[in-house]
Amino acid sequence: MCRNIRTLFNFAPPATELEIRDASLQFVRKLSGFTVPSKANEPAFEAAVADVAAVARRLIDSLVTTTPPRSREVEAERARARSALRFPPRHASH
Secondary structure, three states: OOOOOOOOOOEEOOOOHHHHHHHHHHHHHHHHOOOOOOOOOHHHHHHHHHHHHHHHHHHHHHOOOOOOOEEHHHHHHHHHHHHHHHOOOOOOOO
């Protein structure tokens, strides 16, 4: 359920608003237990996503570091390599 919650700080290029919103949506889904809220809960759900996204943006914008920004491409390749180790390809047996 939390596949979109990733580290968003200190990347080049910086996290986009869509990435922050996606992570916020996953966080609210996890907290509420709803993948899709009912019509009655939709306003509260959407307000929570907007609030979490705003706080996340303020947090990311206020953090400081002395390390150089990480490359998205390098980190994606590392993630693919970890995934390949965890989930080796299955060989079809006939």
